[in-house]
Amino acid sequence: AQSVAQPEDQVNVAEGNPLTVKCTYSVSGNPYLFWYVQYPNRGLQFLLKYITGDNLVKGSYGFEAEFNKSQTSFHLKKPSALVSDSALYFCAVRDIRDSSYKLIFGSGTRLLVRP
Protein backbone atom coordinates (compact mmCIF):
# COMPACT_ATOMS: atom_id res chain seq x y z
CA ALA A 1 0.00 0.00 0.00
CA GLN A 2 1.10 3.54 -0.67
CA SER A 3 1.77 5.89 2.22
CA VAL A 4 3.35 9.22 3.03
CA ALA A 5 4.81 10.36 6.33
CA GLN A 6 5.46 13.93 7.39
CA PRO A 7 7.07 13.40 10.77
CA GLU A 8 6.88 17.00 11.97
CA ASP A 9 3.58 18.63 12.85
CA GLN A 10 5.26 22.03 12.88
CA VAL A 11 8.56 23.53 11.78
CA ASN A 12 9.75 26.85 13.19
CA VAL A 13 12.46 28.90 11.50
CA ALA A 14 13.65 32.49 11.61
CA GLU A 15 13.28 34.65 8.54
CA GLY A 16 16.37 34.45 6.36
CA ASN A 17 17.36 31.01 7.62
CA PRO A 18 17.15 27.88 5.49
CA LEU A 19 14.14 25.65 5.97
CA THR A 20 13.48 21.95 5.49
CA VAL A 21 10.13 20.17 5.64
CA LYS A 22 10.53 16.41 5.73
CA CYS A 23 8.64 13.76 3.77
CA THR A 24 9.15 10.03 3.41
CA TYR A 25 7.07 7.73 1.26
CA SER A 26 6.30 4.09 0.59
CA VAL A 27 5.15 2.71 -2.75
CA SER A 28 5.46 -0.66 -4.44
CA GLY A 29 6.88 0.72 -7.66
CA ASN A 30 8.41 4.01 -8.72
CA PRO A 31 6.84 7.17 -7.33
CA TYR A 32 5.50 10.42 -8.60
CA LEU A 33 6.05 12.90 -5.74
CA PHE A 34 4.42 16.27 -5.14
CA TRP A 35 4.49 19.19 -2.73
CA TYR A 36 1.54 21.47 -2.14
CA VAL A 37 1.08 24.54 0.07
CA GLN A 38 -2.13 25.68 1.73
CA TYR A 39 -2.79 29.14 3.14
CA PRO A 40 -5.59 29.63 5.68
CA ASN A 41 -9.05 28.95 4.29
CA ARG A 42 -7.67 28.37 0.82
CA GLY A 43 -7.28 25.43 -1.51
CA LEU A 44 -3.99 23.65 -2.06
CA GLN A 45 -1.49 25.24 -4.40
CA PHE A 46 0.90 23.06 -6.39
CA LEU A 47 4.57 23.82 -5.62
CA LEU A 48 6.64 21.20 -7.39
CA LYS A 49 6.85 17.57 -8.45
CA TYR A 50 9.32 14.80 -9.13
CA ILE A 51 8.55 12.52 -12.05
CA THR A 52 11.90 11.33 -13.32
CA GLY A 53 15.38 12.62 -14.07
CA ASP A 54 17.31 15.07 -11.91
CA ASN A 55 16.85 14.33 -8.23
CA LEU A 56 16.79 18.04 -7.35
CA VAL A 57 13.53 19.62 -8.42
CA LYS A 58 12.94 23.37 -8.41
CA GLY A 59 9.49 24.82 -7.98
CA SER A 60 7.51 27.95 -7.24
CA TYR A 61 8.49 30.71 -4.78
CA GLY A 62 12.12 29.55 -4.52
CA PHE A 63 11.29 26.12 -3.12
CA GLU A 64 13.12 22.98 -4.14
CA ALA A 65 12.98 19.33 -3.16
CA GLU A 66 15.42 16.48 -3.35
CA PHE A 67 14.36 12.99 -4.28
CA ASN A 68 16.38 10.32 -2.48
CA LYS A 69 15.42 6.85 -3.64
CA SER A 70 17.57 4.96 -1.14
CA GLN A 71 16.04 6.84 1.79
CA THR A 72 12.59 7.04 0.15
CA SER A 73 12.50 10.73 0.98
CA PHE A 74 11.42 13.91 -0.77
CA HIS A 75 12.27 16.78 1.59
CA LEU A 76 11.17 20.31 0.74
CA LYS A 77 13.80 23.02 1.11
CA LYS A 78 14.32 26.74 0.71
CA PRO A 79 17.64 28.54 1.20
CA SER A 80 16.17 31.63 2.85
CA ALA A 81 12.75 31.60 4.50
CA LEU A 82 10.25 34.45 4.30
CA VAL A 83 7.52 35.28 6.79
CA SER A 84 5.08 34.88 3.90
CA ASP A 85 6.14 31.21 3.58
CA SER A 86 4.23 30.48 6.78
CA ALA A 87 1.55 27.99 5.76
CA LEU A 88 0.58 24.31 5.80
CA TYR A 89 2.63 22.07 3.53
CA PHE A 90 1.56 18.71 2.14
CA CYS A 91 3.62 15.99 0.53
CA ALA A 92 1.86 13.52 -1.78
CA VAL A 93 2.79 10.37 -3.69
CA ARG A 94 1.41 8.23 -6.47
CA ASP A 95 2.74 4.92 -7.67
CA ILE A 96 3.26 5.33 -11.42
CA ARG A 97 1.78 1.88 -11.96
CA ASP A 98 -1.45 2.82 -10.17
CA SER A 99 -4.13 3.32 -12.80
CA SER A 100 -6.58 4.86 -10.32
CA TYR A 101 -4.83 8.28 -10.54
CA LYS A 102 -5.14 8.76 -6.79
CA LEU A 103 -2.70 10.82 -4.76
CA ILE A 104 -1.87 9.80 -1.22
CA PHE A 105 -1.29 12.83 1.00
CA GLY A 106 0.73 13.19 4.17
CA SER A 107 -0.83 14.68 7.28
CA GLY A 108 0.72 18.08 6.64
CA THR A 109 3.42 20.17 8.30
CA ARG A 110 2.77 23.66 9.54
CA LEU A 111 5.64 26.03 8.77
CA LEU A 112 6.01 29.10 10.96
CA VAL A 113 8.61 31.67 9.93
CA ARG A 114 9.42 34.22 12.63
CA PRO A 115 10.34 37.79 11.66
Added chain:
Amino acid sequence: SQTIHQWPATLVQPVGSPLSLECTVEGTSNPNLYWYRQAAGRGLQLLFYSVGIGQISSEVPQNLSASRPQDRQFILSSKKLLLSDSGFYLCAWSDIASPQETQYFGPGTRLLVL
Protein backbone atom coordinates in the same frame (compact mmCIF):
# COMPACT_ATOMS: atom_id res chain seq x y z
CA SER B 1 -5.60 28.47 -19.01
CA GLN B 2 -7.55 26.14 -16.78
CA THR B 3 -9.54 27.31 -13.78
CA ILE B 4 -11.56 25.46 -11.19
CA HIS B 5 -14.51 26.91 -9.32
CA GLN B 6 -16.33 25.78 -6.22
CA TRP B 7 -19.46 27.13 -4.66
CA PRO B 8 -20.63 28.07 -2.27
CA ALA B 9 -17.53 29.27 -0.45
CA THR B 10 -19.12 28.74 2.95
CA LEU B 11 -22.26 26.98 4.08
CA VAL B 12 -24.01 26.54 7.41
CA GLN B 13 -26.62 23.81 7.43
CA PRO B 14 -28.74 22.14 10.12
CA VAL B 15 -28.39 18.45 10.86
CA GLY B 16 -30.69 16.40 8.64
CA SER B 17 -30.82 18.91 5.81
CA PRO B 18 -29.71 18.10 2.24
CA LEU B 19 -26.44 19.20 0.70
CA SER B 20 -25.26 20.07 -2.78
CA LEU B 21 -21.76 21.38 -3.47
CA GLU B 22 -20.72 22.16 -7.00
CA CYS B 23 -17.37 22.12 -8.74
CA THR B 24 -16.71 23.15 -12.32
CA VAL B 25 -13.55 23.22 -14.39
CA GLU B 26 -12.87 25.52 -17.34
CA GLY B 27 -10.27 25.37 -20.06
CA THR B 28 -9.88 21.62 -20.36
CA SER B 29 -11.87 18.60 -21.46
CA ASN B 30 -12.34 15.13 -20.01
CA PRO B 31 -10.51 15.90 -16.77
CA ASN B 32 -10.22 13.50 -13.87
CA LEU B 33 -12.16 15.02 -10.99
CA TYR B 34 -11.79 14.50 -7.24
CA TRP B 35 -13.57 15.40 -4.01
CA TYR B 36 -11.56 15.63 -0.80
CA ARG B 37 -12.53 16.48 2.75
CA GLN B 38 -10.14 18.20 5.10
CA ALA B 39 -11.00 18.04 8.78
CA ALA B 40 -9.50 20.32 11.42
CA GLY B 41 -7.21 22.01 8.88
CA ARG B 42 -4.94 19.03 8.42
CA GLY B 43 -5.00 15.84 6.44
CA LEU B 44 -6.95 15.31 3.24
CA GLN B 45 -9.27 12.39 2.79
CA LEU B 46 -10.18 11.39 -0.76
CA LEU B 47 -13.95 10.91 -0.93
CA PHE B 48 -14.70 10.34 -4.62
CA TYR B 49 -13.01 10.47 -7.96
CA SER B 50 -14.30 10.36 -11.51
CA VAL B 51 -12.58 9.54 -14.78
CA GLY B 52 -15.59 10.42 -16.98
CA ILE B 53 -19.23 11.43 -17.16
CA GLY B 54 -21.33 9.20 -14.93
CA GLN B 55 -18.26 7.32 -13.65
CA ILE B 56 -17.84 7.70 -9.90
CA SER B 57 -15.55 5.78 -7.58
CA SER B 58 -16.12 6.01 -3.85
CA GLU B 59 -13.18 5.74 -1.51
CA VAL B 60 -14.90 5.49 1.86
CA PRO B 61 -18.40 4.51 2.94
CA GLN B 62 -20.20 7.57 4.18
CA ASN B 63 -23.21 9.77 4.17
CA LEU B 64 -22.21 11.51 0.95
CA SER B 65 -22.58 10.81 -2.76
CA ALA B 66 -21.11 12.32 -5.91
CA SER B 67 -22.31 12.79 -9.45
CA ARG B 68 -20.81 13.98 -12.71
CA PRO B 69 -23.67 15.08 -14.95
CA GLN B 70 -21.40 16.91 -17.39
CA ASP B 71 -17.79 16.55 -18.45
CA ARG B 72 -16.51 19.42 -16.32
CA GLN B 73 -19.04 19.41 -13.50
CA PHE B 74 -18.71 17.45 -10.29
CA ILE B 75 -21.33 17.56 -7.55
CA LEU B 76 -21.13 16.39 -3.96
CA SER B 77 -24.44 15.64 -2.28
CA SER B 78 -26.11 14.36 0.82
CA LYS B 79 -29.75 13.63 1.57
CA LYS B 80 -29.36 14.19 5.32
CA LEU B 81 -26.34 15.91 6.82
CA LEU B 82 -24.67 14.69 9.98
CA LEU B 83 -22.61 16.72 12.43
CA SER B 84 -19.57 14.73 11.33
CA ASP B 85 -19.98 16.03 7.78
CA SER B 86 -18.58 19.40 8.86
CA GLY B 87 -15.27 20.22 7.23
CA PHE B 88 -13.50 21.86 4.34
CA TYR B 89 -14.37 20.28 1.01
CA LEU B 90 -11.92 20.53 -1.82
CA CYS B 91 -12.44 19.70 -5.46
CA ALA B 92 -9.48 18.95 -7.71
CA TRP B 93 -8.86 18.09 -11.35
CA SER B 94 -6.06 16.46 -13.30
CA ASP B 95 -5.33 16.05 -16.98
CA ILE B 96 -5.60 12.42 -17.98
CA ALA B 97 -3.53 13.16 -21.07
CA SER B 98 -0.60 14.36 -18.96
CA PRO B 99 1.62 11.57 -17.66
CA GLN B 100 2.46 13.57 -14.57
CA GLU B 101 -1.20 14.07 -13.71
CA THR B 102 -0.70 16.90 -11.28
CA GLN B 103 -3.87 17.60 -9.36
CA TYR B 104 -5.01 21.21 -9.20
CA PHE B 105 -7.31 22.29 -6.42
CA GLY B 106 -10.25 24.63 -6.18
CA PRO B 107 -10.69 27.25 -3.45
CA GLY B 108 -12.77 24.94 -1.27
CA THR B 109 -16.13 25.05 0.50
CA ARG B 110 -16.29 25.29 4.26
CA LEU B 111 -19.30 23.40 5.59
CA LEU B 112 -20.54 23.73 9.13
CA VAL B 113 -23.33 21.40 10.22
CA LEU B 114 -25.15 22.52 13.37
